[in-house]
Amino acid sequence: MFGKLIAGSLGFMAAGPFGAVLGMYVGHQFDRGLGGFARPVSIAEQARISEAFFETVFSLLGNVAKADGRVSSIEVSQAESLMAKMNLDPIARRRAIDLFKEGSGANFSVDDVMQRFMLVCGRNNNLKQQLLNCLISLGMADGDLHINEQDVLRKVASHLGFSSALFDKFIQMIKAQSQFRGSGSGSAGQSRPSQDQLTDAYQALGVSASNSSGEIKKAYRKLMSQNHPDKLIGQGMPEDMISLATQKTQEIQVAYDLIVKQRKEP
Structure with missing residues (x-):
């Protein structure tokens, strides 16, 4: 807000009304950049x-998998399924496996890997939420989160600046969103939804039945924007992982x- 006001005032003094408009636009972009959301990201x-x-996703996946004491064959299969979905080339696949093993090792430090992540990605709130969403979704691939897995992810959430209450809400939303996986956007029109389906739908959007249609549409648009593939690629999310965000938008849409x-309906 301050950037917009200052730049607008300077623009007016320099070039009149046109300068004020241009200045306010530049200031608005500056304000958004300070908010850690939309400053242009260079290729480097x-x-x-x-x-x-x-690095953070695959090493933490290994750590979450080991959180309950052992890495099960199901958890290994889940990691391999993710690699297959990402269409990793042999070099990237080998690196992902090495990171997973590193994360499951006794000397792995969640604090250290999160500090490195925050140094590079800490200004981008959307990427921070995408990381947590990704880890929760993958952690729940076998149906639920073990209490020790939740403890690891809660620590990750704390590093990312998310409160314990918000972390619990993310889990609730992602669990509800997973109920619509593979449904297809046309399935909503096939039959009258059950009460359980409606409850999941509201929770998937982070709203309740008491919210107005306008409030629900706003929540829906925000979630779709956060998971938009082009936006995420522009912010630096690996293109290999965009399929996860695409799946999320499909669940939210349904x-x-x-x-x-x-x-x-009447």
């Missing part, structure tokens, strides 16, 4: 962010369509 910075994101359909 994108590469650094992409590497930090990749949940929203279901709510809209139910509210239109």
Whole structure:
């Protein structure tokens, strides 16, 4: 806000009304950059962010898998499934496996890897949430989160600046979103949704049945924007991991369509 006001005032003094408009636009971009959201990211910075994101995801996946005392065959299969979904080349796949093993080692430090991540990605709030969403989603791939896995992810959330209450809300939302995986956007129109489906749909968007249609649409648009593939690539998220965000947008879309359909019915 201050950047917009200052730049607008300077622009008016320098070039009249046109200068004020131009100045306010520049100031607005400056303000957004300070907010850690939309400052343009250079190609070199994108590469650094992409590497930090990749390293953090796979090493923490190994640590979460080991949190309950042992790395199960199911958890190994989940990691391999992620690598397959990402279409990693042999070199990247080998690196992902090494990071997973490193994360499951006795000397691995969550604090150290998160400090490195925050140095590179800490200014971008959306990427921080994407990291946590990604880890929670993958951690829940076997149906739920073990209490020790939650403890690791809660520590990660703390490093990212998310409160314990917000972390719990993310878990609730992601669990509800997973109920719409593979449903397809057309499935919402096939039959009248059950009460359980509606409850999941509201939770998937982080809202409740008491919210107005306008509030629900706002929450829906925010989630779709946060998970937009082009935006995430521009912010430095590895292109290999964009398929996870694409899957998330599909789940969110199905949940929203279901709510809209139910509210239109008499």
